[in-house]
Amino acid sequence: MLENKVITLRNVYGKIKEVHLQPGRQKNGARFPWVKPVRYDSMGNAEMILSQDEMNSPERDYFIAEDADIIITDGTQFDLSDPYQRNLWRCIENSDQIAPTRDARDKNGNLFIDGNKTRYGMAEFYVDVPGEESERSVSKKQKITKAWTYIGEDSKNGRLTKCKILGKHMNNAPDSDVEDYLYQRAEKNPDEIIELYTSGDMSLKLLLIDAKERGVILKKDGMFVYADTLLGATDDAVIIFFKTPANKRILDQIKFEVYPEYAPVSKLEEALDTPEPVEPVETKPAPRRAPTKKN
Numbered sequence: 001m002l003e004n005k006v007i008t009l010r011n012v013y014g015k016i017k018e019v020h021l022q023p024g025r026q027k028n029g030a031r032f033p034w035v036k037p038v039r040y041d042s043m044g045n046a047e048m049i050l051s052q053d054e055m056n057s058p059e060r061d062y063f064i065a066e067d068a069d070i071i072i073t074d075g076t077q078f079d080l081s082d083p084y085q086r087n088l089w090r091c092i093e094n095s096d097q098i099a100p101t102r103d104a105r106d107k108n109g110n111l112f113i114d115g116n117k118t119r120y121g122m123a124e125f126y127v128d129v130p131g132e133e134s135e136r137s138v139s140k141k142q143k144i145t146k147a148w149t150y151i152g153e154d155s156k157n158g159r160l161t162k163c164k165i166l167g168k169h170m171n172n173a174p175d176s177d178v179e180d181y182l183y184q185r186a187e188k189n190p191d192e193i194i195e196l197y198t199s200g201d202m203s204l205k206l207l208l209i210d211a212k213e214r215g216v217i218l219k220k221d222g223m224f225v226y227a228d229t230l231l232g233a234t235d236d237a238v239i240i241f242f243k244t245p246a247n248k249r250i251l252d253q254i255k256f257e258v259y260p261e262y263a264p265v266s267k268l269e270e271a272l273d274t275p276e277p278v279e280p281v282e283t284k285p286a287p288r289r290a291p292t293k294k295n
Helices: 083-092 132-153 156-165 175-188 190-198 202-213 235-243 245-258 267-273
Strands: 006-011 018-021 038-040 046-048 070-073 077-079 125-127 218-220 223-226 229-232
Touching: 006 070, 070 083, 077 083, 132 175, 132 190, 156 175, 156 190, 156 202, 175 190, 202 235, 202 245, 223 245, 229 235, 235 245
Parallel strands: none
Antiparallel strands: 006 077, 006 125, 018 070, 038 046, 218 223, 223 229
């Protein structure tokens, strides 16, 4: 039950960080019903502006001033069985400073706390759910084990291909170094390695790498192009282009240029390049004319 739950906040920087928040608003922009406006007297003292009904309301003790200073730090708790603390929590739970979990993401897939490759996230606090950290740790260890199994069962050439897709060229390295590199990647990001082995796009990703290396696909003005055809601005966009059935003829042309040792796989191209057989026309000899008699 929600009213029996205690919310504990954790800060990624530890107890050295203290943040001051004020009550937020609802999604429609309105104040929460228990958040009240304030006014100040000539001495600078503030008081909530309440109607007669609100002054007599049994909920009055749980009202919160709209300029209340709500201080949070690592370990701050809100006992939701207490109406006042529950109202305080609901005032700030949607703050940009607080993530619902340590690894929560926004609608664009960016981490609230760690952000993405280009910037850190805005949140510094997260809700500590008992048991969640240990569950997350166990889950990651299981994923690492799964990723290591894929690596160990792969062939030497297979591991080299995976390194190439990851942007690491290790053709002249001992197989033990290749394995060690992949194992280290798996420890840091097991999902990356698992996706590498289970994704159906691996051959297309390898094709894109080889096409760029051999100059078949170029990047001009921030866009990948093949001849006069725009393929996309990112690797992922190019892979989507490759997978679109309408682009199969272009995909086959790229394959043939990158891997000329292989014949074109498009039946359409074969049909266009191969002339239809012409049925031979049977000819009969002209009938011989009988000689004419001379008079």
